[in-house]
Amino acid sequence: MADFKKSVVYQxxxxxxxDSNHDGLGDLPGVREKLDYIKELGVDYIWxxxxxxxxxxxxxxxxxxxxxxxxxxxxxxxxxRLVHEADxxxxxxxxxxxxxxxxxxxxxxxxxxxxDEKYKKYYFFRKGKAQGKAPTNWESKFGGSAWEYVPEMDxxxxxxxxxxQPDLNWDNEEVREELRKVIRxxxxxxxxxxxxxxxxxxxxxxxxxxxxxxxxxxxxxxPNIHKYLKELNAGSFGKDxxxxxxxxxxxxxxxxxxxYAGEDSGELSMVFSFHHLKVDFxxxxxxxxxxxxxxxxxxxxxxxQEKMEEHNAWNAVFWCNHDQPRVVSRFGSEGKYWKESAKMxxxxxxxxxxxPYIYQGEEIGMTNAGFHDIAQYRDVESLNHFRILQEKGLTxxxxxxxxxxxxxxxxxxxxxxxxxxxxxxxxxxxxxxxNGNYKDINAAQQLRDxxxxxxxxxxxICLRKEYDVIAYGxxxxxxxxxxxxxxxxxxxxxxxxxxxxxxxxxxxxxxxxTGLSGYRCLLGNYxxxxxxxxxxxxxxxxxxxxxxxxx
Ligand code: GLC
Numbered sequence: 001m002a003d004f005k006k007s008v009v010y011q012x013x014x015x016x017x018x019d020s021n022h023d024g025l026g027d028l029p030g031v032r033e034k035l036d037y038i039k040e041l042g043v044d045y046i047w048x049x050x051x052x053x054x055x056x057x058x059x060x061x062x063x064x065x066x067x068x069x070x071x072x073x074x075x076x077x078x079x080x081r082l083v084h085e086a087d088x089x090x091x092x093x094x095x096x097x098x099x100x101x102x103x104x105x106x107x108x109x110x111x112x113x114x115x116d117e118k119y120k121k122y123y124f125f126r127k128g129k130a131q132g133k134a135p136t137n138w139e140s141k142f143g144g145s146a147w148e149y150v151p152e153m154d155x156x157x158x159x160x161x162x163x164x165q166p167d168l169n170w171d172n173e174e175v176r177e178e179l180r181k182v183i184r185x186x187x188x189x190x191x192x193x194x195x196x197x198x199x200x201x202x203x204x205x206x207x208x209x210x211x212x213x214x215x216x217x218x219x220x221x222x223p224n225i226h227k228y229l230k231e232l233n234a235g236s237f238g239k240d241x242x243x244x245x246x247x248x249x250x251x252x253x254x255x256x257x258x259x260y261a262g263e264d265s266g267e268l269s270m271v272f273s274f275h276h277l278k279v280d281f282x283x284x285x286x287x288x289x290x291x292x293x294x295x296x297x298x299x300x301x302x303x304x305q306e307k308m309e310e311h312n313a314w315n316a317v318f319w320c321n322h323d324q325p326r327v328v329s330r331f332g333s334e335g336k337y338w339k340e341s342a343k344m345x346x347x348x349x350x351x352x353x354x355x356p357y358i359y360q361g362e363e364i365g366m367t368n369a370g371f372h373d374i375a376q377y378r379d380v381e382s383l384n385h386f387r388i389l390q391e392k393g394l395t396x397x398x399x400x401x402x403x404x405x406x407x408x409x410x411x412x413x414x415x416x417x418x419x420x421x422x423x424x425x426x427x428x429x430x431x432x433x434x435n436g437n438y439k440d441i442n443a444a445q446q447l448r449d450x451x452x453x454x455x456x457x458x459x460x461i462c463l464r465k466e467y468d469v470i471a472y473g474x475x476x477x478x479x480x481x482x483x484x485x486x487x488x489x490x491x492x493x494x495x496x497x498x499x500x501x502x503x504x505x506x507x508x509x510x511x512x513x514t515g516l517s518g519y520r521c522l523l524g525n526y527x528x529x530x531x532x533x534x535x536x537x538x539x540x541x542x543x544x545x546x547x548x549x550x551x
Pocket of ligand 1: 058061062098161197198248322323
């Protein structure tokens with residue numbers, strides 16, 4: 001059995017990772033070239049986001065062919081070499097399966113559009129409610145209606161994401177078997193992990209107007225979702241106990257996640273949930289500016305930690321991915337305490353019960369893009385919302401302010417390797433501008449500096465391997481009402497761990513409700529030798545500590 005509880009996953013967005021052939025786009029040989037860097041960090045898995053044939057409207061999350069590699073990223077041989085070279089270093093490869101939808105250029109969808117009845121049933125085609133009126137009032141997650149009209153057919157098709165991403169009909173058994181086949185194909189290639197994109201949206205509840213919201217209530221955690229996941233498991237990855245899976249769960253509930261990621265539920269190994277990353281939204285509305293609500297953040301993180309444990313289910317724990325702004329810009333500080341706050345945020349995640357995911361660049365404290373011209377943006381969701389916000393009456397300047405905070409492109413600027421041109425990402429023209437701060441923030445500099453954010457992440461990963469209490473311990477929130485400190489306690493076979501993090505740039509006194517006598521500090525983000533632990537401690541700005549006691 002793969003011990004995913006002791007593992008750490010590193011996410012690679014290949015387009016922005018490393019360009020090996022000077023065309024400005026990162027590629028698979030580029031990932032291979034950087035395996036030693038990844039190995040040094042100490043992770044067990046690399047999750048590589050989609051590199052299948054795709055028109056790239058949504059950077060590969062619009063798959064045209066699940067069996068072939070987009071030539072922009074390399075060849076099948078490159079992929080096989082990557083798996084092999086990673087394996088030599090004890091790193092396994094996790095692939096990203098986008099099964100809620102295909103690209104509209106997928107052969108199935110093209111046949112459907114050509115009127116082939118078999119393939120029409122692979123998707124959701126419906127008549128309009130009335131002349132010029134979509135079948136339901138549901139909204140696309142990327143803005144606008146979730147239905148697209150096809151005049152030749154006088155029918156609409158459903159797309160919960162971009163118009164070029166038609167939703168697959170999982171109620172059709174043939175579709176489900178096609179998708180299981182895809183997984184089996186990649187298993188044959190030595191893939192040892194799968195991440196399933198927005199997988200809790202695959203079972204639709206019926207097509208009616210949503211009187212209360214944007215439609216999500218009709219397709220999130222739908223009626224057959226658990227059945228479909230069990231079937232997928234049994235008919236593909238479940239045949240290999242070494243394989244680790246993670247489901248991306250959009251707007252999900254704890255009750256469903258107990259089942260998705262329950263130890264014996266036969267569905268998935270673990271789940272990504274996103275409630276803790278909506279604490280700077282207004283309800284579900286992302287395209288607004290509201291300060292992050294720390295108390296809410298804490299409550300959500302703690303609830304998910306405690307309740308998932310109660311139900312013997314497993315979380316993926318993370319701050320960053322290719323859809324999120326950079327965490328140090330979001331919940332930490334880009335200024336004086338950049339380094340301390342990046343390390344503090346890492347501590348929060350890596351001390352928790354769950355499998356930590358690190359997104360490329362997070363381990364060196366990369367910050368938001370700061371783009372101020374729409375020509376610098378690439379993301380379809382950002383481009384759509386830049387227009388929609390102005391249609392709603394916001395000024396261009398206000399629309400920019402919102403994009404600078406929330407755009408997914410903040411997390412997608414190329415990896416900053418060194419001080420060479422384009423941060424060493426490419427010597428061609430990068431597909432997206434490199435963040436201007438690469439001379440100060442880059443991997444080469446941090447590899448040399450023992451006190452860097454990179455080495456701090458490396459130490460956190462070592463601790464998880466060394467101390468079973470981090471991987472297997474129970475979770476108990478500490479001092480939940482404290483307005484500036486996030487703290488929790490872990491316990492396993494008599495060993496105890498206290499993680500304490502000051503979330504703000506001001507000193508604060510903190511008293512551990514369960515006492516700290518006998519604890520020693522395993523890791524902290526301020527350099528000072530052995531520090532005597534008293535029950536009451538003064539935490540410096542953004543200070544974080546992992547304290548440990550045996551017996
Ligand atoms: C997921 C992916 C995101 C993509 C969307 C549609 O949320 O992480 O990047 O745009 O699904 O596939």
